[in-house]
Amino acid sequence: YNAGTQKLTISVPSSAPQGLVQVTLGQGSIHKTFAFDFLIFPRPTLTGISPSPAAIRDVVTIFGSALDGFVSVGFVGASQSMFISTAPSFVVLTIPNGAQSGTFTLTARGGTAVSPSAFALAPSVFSVSPTAAGIGSSFVLAGEGLSSVTQVWIKGVQAVINSKNYSSLQGQVSSGSSSGLLRIVAPSYTSAGISFVVLGAPIINNILPG
Numbered sequence: 001y002n003a004g005t006q007k008l009t010i011s012v013p014s015s016a017p018q019g020l021v022q023v024t025l026g027q028g029s030i031h032k033t034f035a036f037d038f039l040i041f042p043r044p045t046l047t048g049i050s051p052s053p054a055a056i057r058d059v060v061t062i063f064g065s066a067l068d069g070f071v072s073v074g075f076v077g078a079s080q081s082m083f084i085s086t087a088p089s090f091v092v093l094t095i096p097n098g099a100q101s102g103t104f105t106l107t108a109r110g111g112t113a114v115s116p117s118a119f120a121l122a123p124s125v126f127s128v129s130p131t132a133a134g135i136g137s138s139f140v141l142a143g144e145g146l147s148s149v150t151q152v153w154i155k156g157v158q159a160v161i162n163s164k165n166y167s168s169l170q171g172q173v174s175s176g177s178s179s180g181l182l183r184i185v186a187p188s189y190t191s192a193g194i195s196f197v198v199l200g201a202p203i204i205n206n207i208l209p210g
Contacts, residue, residue: 012040041110042066049104049115053122053189054095056144059084062091062106062115069109075119076102095121100166101148121145122189128182132197133173138162139196141169141184148186154196155180173198 022035046064054060062073068088073081078099084092091106101121106113123145133139139159141152146169152159159182160172169184181193 041069041108043110044070044106044108044113046106046113046115048117049119053120053186055122055124056095056097056099057124058095058122059092060095062093062104063089064106064113065089066110067091067106067108071107071109074105074107075099076104097144100145120188121148123147123149123184123186123191125184125191125194128194128196131195132199134199135173135175135177137199138170138172141171142167143169145186146184149184150187151185153183153185154178154198 042065044064044066046062048064049060049062051058051060066088067090068086070086070091073083073091073093075081075096076099078096081093081096084094086092099119099121101118103115103118105115121144123143125141125143125146127142129140129142144167146164147166149161149164149169152161152169152171154173154177157174157177159174159177162170162172164170177198179197180195182196183193184191
């Protein structure tokens, strides 16, 4: 323990039970004993998160023990999550804006626990610009987690990825593409897809004056 004139700091043994705590001040015949109730909260543990991968604003469940009375959940690069429900064995929340792949932490009354494995952030696309382009033309996807994208497909034809970072991806429409759903692929994840129009090449019927 560490004693001062105004406070006494004591480390709680891992086997300590809840109950009455007695503190005796002084020595020999000159002493005084104080007694008070003391609550000991078990240290939280984490066993996993589901689903993973998950995208920004997706609802996920964190599993573990002693999770009630939690204070916060921290993801790499993230702001505060929005909590939906809690229980001693699970916490339901939404993935916050800015979250990235990696281990996460949960702080409860009994301390802070670190996830046993990394959470995988699924990329999400907010928009594509332009929404229509011809063969060989470029397009830009805006979203979050796009640096993990490994492939882009337009109705079954793989597009070219020219550059990408966390919030944007620049691609190019490949030969043989046709209008349909644009899907992004990342490890263990394929998006539902968004509509994209592939414009046909212009046809020249005549040149005037002939």
